[in-house]
Amino acid sequence: MNYFTEAIAWILDPANAEGSGGVWARSAEHLWYTLLAVLLASVIAIPLGYLVGHTGRGRGLVVASTGAARALPTLGVVTLVGLILGIGLVAPLVALVLLAVPSVLAGAYAGIEAIDPRTIDAARAMGMSDWQLLTRVEIPLGLPLLLGGVRSATLQVVATATLAAYVGAGGLGRFLFLGLKTQDYPQMLASALLVVLIALILEALFEIAERVTARRLHVV
Amino acid sequence: MIRFDNVSKSYPDGTEAVRDFSLQAPSGQTTVLVGSSGCGKTTLLRMVNRMVDPTSGSVWIDDDNVADIAPVPLRRRIGYVMQNAGLLPHRKVIDNIATVPLLNGTPKAEAHRRALELMELVGLETSMANRYPDQLSGGQQQRVGVARGLAADPNILLMDEPFGAVDPLVRADLQTELLRIQRELHKTIVFVTHDIAEALALGDQIVILAKGARVAQAGSPQQVVAEPADEFVADFLGLGRGGLDLHLRETPGGTLVVDGHGRPAGRLADPPRAES
Amino acid sequence: MGWVLANLELIGSRTVSHLLLAVPAIVLSFVLALPLGWFAATHQWSRATLLTAAGLLYAIPSLPLFVVLPTILGFGVRDAANVIVALTLYGLALMVRSAADALASVGAPVRLSSTALGYSAAGRFWQVELPLAGPVLLAGLRVVAVSTISLVTVSSLLGVDNLGLLFVDGFQRGILAEVLTGIIATVVLALVIDALLVLLGRALMPWTRAARR
Structure with missing residues (x-):
């Protein structure tokens, strides 16, 4: 248990806080990698998910490929892309985007698929075009499940972004691999605690976002 | 014979589902409890097999107070048929019908042989024995439900809106079948419905219930139609609004x-x- | 292709080690998630707590967990038991939610009718609720199986023998074929286990296929 107190002491030690390799800078890097990966994954996955959810076509393909993507070992992708493109940010980013896409994609199409078919029928009967149906009915009603998908993607990416440091990028993983090399358990634990802390903060933000969306949807 | 002696049921939140209800359901006859939703009729039915225990009063089967019988063995000797049949979706038709005999330890071969007989009794082709409930129509599922209720050869059959979810033609069919089966078997049936036409068609005794399971009138179908006890009964029957005039x-x-x-x-x- | 042919034996032994870590973890997380999920499904007040705890468990990065767990439990870092416990925790994080949802998905009418038929509480759980929760349980188990098999590879950073060592070794020595082989072998292994689970589900739950016909 005293590893925990040592780890917390390590985090609070001013000597570890400042500078480009300090706790603040590494945390900011870690958060930045996470947001960038989730954002890129969303840009790819949300339109695709809406297309599948709206047309109902390609669902089998999406389910199968998300299953396969889940089997893809992130460490393998990181090292593979690292070997091909060299060390730096690109390799971990590719891996993290691949990690995030399945959850976001599933959230996007499941959100539309879960809408009561009678609601869709009613909207069509009122004379909505496909575009109107998508933007005024399907996207708003699908928002809670989409948010849920982005949330679980973010959670996975935050935890996995520690691997970025293995191929020379930054983030909180730096402390982890440094500690691993020198058998410095408090430093490794400190890195883990910081990651969990960031995850908790992001979770809280998503919780608020989900409640606000739910309230909006009831009012509208 | 089933006897309700001054039973009441109230819940911790203060709602009173049943207040001081007494009734006798004679052996070998069909007693229909009819009333609008929320009048407490289903609560009364469930007191018989102890799915609900009364807050006060007692329910008797012949000379036994049901409160003295453990719920599980009690339920296994009383047939129960409910809306949407309540079939177990993961069991084949024949196993659904044989559920209670198997629970009671009847050998499988014998339980299945009996289940096939029951399928014939309720007008189901025995070729359906190996299907799953989802592969049957609503009316067929309901027949399986009746067969299952009869499987342990109980003296008492409780029926909770059993034909409420099927379309009118099938419902009429099922009612006719039930009358035929009852002529053969002479069970003590307590039947719950909100449909007065169904009550008149099936009941030897009709009990019209108001809120809190107050007995507005009890009597033969002829009696309630010919001499409605009060405005409420007349209104419920549709008398004066042109329904039964x-x-x-x-x-x-x-x-x-x-x-x-x-x-x-x-x-x-x-x-x-x-x-x- | 040349690398694969030259190292078939190595790939085979790493696959076996990989399975020896993944399969116990998958089985354990399923078996442990059932009572927890049942508790969450039947005791409404515990649901939010259990599911939030499970969710947070998932936010812990796997590598530090592999490292820190031994300091709490007294295993060596490279012990199979250490890796299995860590993987089981991640599996639980996913499976508890699935189990709670699965058991909650059994409809009230079926519960009611089986009570009326005279099932005891235990009889109803084993013979009615558990089989009917089967399809949702299976869906959860498939996700757990696939992600566990993928997650095993992270432990190779600590030198634990499994397919992930092909990434570490290949990356350090610059052998692209080795890394690629590791990825493909892991994915294939995951898909094979997934397919086996689907077949098992069909054998154990014949009614789910009948309904779709």
């Missing part, structure tokens, strides 16, 4: 029976059919 009207095609609004309710059979 029938008249004869001569038309070129024959004598029609019309309701209070002049809408045809049927044709006068000529010569009148003998009571069966």
Whole structure:
């Protein structure tokens, strides 16, 4: 248990806080990698998910490929892309985007698929075009499940972004691999605690976002 | 015989589902509890097999107070048929029917042989024995439900809106079948419905219930229609609103029976059919 | 292709080690998630707590967990038991939610009718609720199986023998074929286990296929 107190002491030690390799800078890097990966994954996955959810076509393909993507070992992708493109940010980013896409994609199409078919029928009967149906009915009603998908993607990416440091990028993983090399358990634990802390903060933000969306949807 | 002695049921939140209800359901006859939703009729039915225990009062089967019988063995000797049949979706038709005998330890071969007999009794082709409930129509599922209720050869059959979820033609069919089966088996049936026409069609004794399971009137179908006890009963029967006030009207095609609004309710059979 | 042919034996032994870590973790997380999920499904007040705890468990990065767990439990870092416990925790994080949802998905009418038929509480759980929760349980188990098999590879950073060592070794020595082989072998292994689970589900739950016909 005293590893925990040592780890917390390590985090609070001013000597570890400042500078480009300090706790603040590494945390900011870690958060930045996470947001960038989730954002890129969303840009790819949300339109695709809406297309599948709206047309109902390609669902089998999406389910199968998300299953396969889940089997893809992130460490393998990181090292593979690292070997091909060299060390730096690109390799971990590719891996993290691949990690995030399945959850976001599933959230996007499941959100539309879960809408009561009678609601869709009613909207069509009122004379909505496909575009109107998508933007005024399907996207708003699908928002809670989409948010849920982005949330679980973010959670996975935050935890996995520690691997970025293995191929020379930054983030909180730096402390982890440094500690691993020198058998410095408090430093490794400190890195883990910081990651969990960031995850908790992001979770809280998503919780608020989900409640606000739910309230909006009831009012509208 | 089933006897309710001054039973009441209230819940911790203060709602009173049943207040001081007493009734006898004679052996070998069908007693129909009829009333609007929320009148407490289902609660009464579930007191018989102890799915609900009364807050006060007692329920008797012949000379036994049900409170003295453990719920699980009690339920295994009382047949129960509910809306949407309540079949187990992961069991084949034949296993659904044989559920209670198997629970009671009847050998599988014998339970299955009996299940096939019951399928014939309720008008199901035995070729359906190996299907799953989802592969049957609503009416067929309901027949399986009746067969399952009869499987342990119980003296008592409790039926909770068993035909409420099927379309009118199938429902009429199922009612006719139930009457036929009852003529053969003479079970003590307690039947719950909100449909007065169904109550009149099936009941030897009709009990019309108001809120809190107050007995507005109990009697034979003839009695309640001919002599409704009060406004509430008359209103429930549809008397005075034209529902059951029938008249004869001569038309070129024959004598029609019309309701209070002049809408045809049927044709006068000529010569009148003998009571069966 | 040349690398694969030259190292078939190595790939085979790493696959076996990989399975020896993944399969116990998958089985354990399923078996442990059932009572927890049942508790969450039947005791409404515990649901939010259990599911939030499970969710947070998932936010812990796997590598530090592999490292820190031994300091709490007294295993060596490279012990199979250490890796299995860590993987089981991640599996639980996913499976508890699935189990709670699965058991909650059994409809009230079926519960009611089986009570009326005279099932005891235990009989109803084993013979009615558990089989009917089967399809949702299976869906959850498939996700757990696939992600566990993928997650095993992270432990190779600590030198634990499994397919992930092909990434570490290949990356350090610059052998692209080795890394690629590791990825493909892991994915294939995951898909094979997934397919086996689907077949098992069909054998154990014949009614789910009948209904779709």
